[in-house]
Amino acid sequence: MTTCPHCGSADIRKSRRHKAERTWRRPFPVWFRCRECRKRFLGTDWTLAGRWAGGVAAGLVVVGLAIALWPEGGRVESATTAPVKGLPETVTLPASALQLSGEALRAAAERGDPEAQHRLGLDLLQSYRETGDPRTMAEALRWFKAAAEAENPRSQLLLGALYENGRGVIQDFEEAARWYRRAAENGEAEAMFRLGLMAEAGRGLKKDLVEAYVWLNLAAARGATEAEARREAVRRELRPEQVDAGQDRSRELDRRIPLAPGEGGAR
Structure with a gap:
């Protein structure tokens, strides 16, 4: 389920794309507007993908x-x-x-x-x-x-998406989380983002906001554009010592997890 990256609300609607706005390389791009905070954001039209x-x-x-x-x-x-x-x-x-x-x-x-x-x-x-x-x-x-x-990692990410959305397979959140984790551990930023969302919601794995923060933090660092705002929303729910623990684990995983194909830059 798509949620607002600014406030976390699921009360959103589709918004018309302005001529000057770009969608970059996102599959099934669509603009949304949050009815709670009134902000617009770029997301993925999973309904269209599901057809x-x-x-x-x-x-x-x-x-x-x-x-x-x-x-x-x-x-x-x-x-x-x-x-x-x-x-x-x-x-x-x-x-x-x-x-x-x-x-x-x-x-x-x-x-x-x-x-x-x-x-x-x-x-x-x-x-x-x-x-x-x-x-x-x-x-x-x-x-x-x-x-x-x-x-x-691309097949791992794709399998995670198929199992999460139940497209061509029986919907299975635990199996989705398992494949997202494997793709994330191989450097796929989108899988890190999806795994963070699942940890935040307790979907397919135990609800754990610190773990969600860790994966969203890694996803944002690796270029997943939606992850930064979601990470900040989760961070606001954590105590300072939990944030410190999450950042320590983020640094540890960032040193261990390889860059995905096509990534570069400083680590």
């Missing part, structure tokens, strides 16, 4: 997920047949998965390349949107899970 199974807003869901989950510029890395020197021959060097399609992409996925598995899953997700065949969705999930188990 993909019925064929409404054709093509937007997979494109939106691709923009959100692929590296900057929309490029996805996959596999060639060249083995990495000094490692087993089944381990392959990365190359652009956008150069692979059809049987070549499937072959790379079957060789065990996580990026090819993720790309194949996206292709199957698009096919499921067009056909509604549950077997196609089941195969897409199989490839996403294969990539996620190989620590592909």
Whole structure:
């Protein structure tokens, strides 16, 4: 559920986008206005995203997920047949998965390349949107899970979103939190943000405002634009010693958690 990042209220409505306003690289962007504090903010239209199974807003869901989950510029890395020197021959060097399609992409996925598995899953997700065949969705999930188990953070984030929203799978908040945590521990800022929201609400894991503050703090530091205001709302609910403990844990995790693909800058 979308809430106001300024005051935390769920009493919001959609607002018309002004001509000068930009939506950056957010999937399904929509402007909201909070009825409580009257402030406007940019969010994600999850209702629009949820219509993909019925064929409404054709093509937007997979494109939106691709923009959100692929590296900057929309490029996805996959596999060639060249083995990495000094490692087993089944381990392959990365190359652009956008150069692979059809049987070549499937072959790379079957060789065990996580990026090819993720790309194949996206292709199957698009096919499921067009056909509604549950077997196609089941195969897409199989490839996403294969990539996620190989620590592909984009597949982990996508699985978390599917389980949280119950799209193509049974809604399962605990499973969503589990995948968000794995993606967050692999550096995905959006997963950190979603995990923080779940800890704040007690959805899928025990309600813990200090833990929520930690993940929202990390998400804000890693570039999740909505996380800063939500972090501040949570901080106001904490005692000073809890804030200190949360910041200590944030620093510890920030040193340990790697940067997601495409991130850079000082740590």
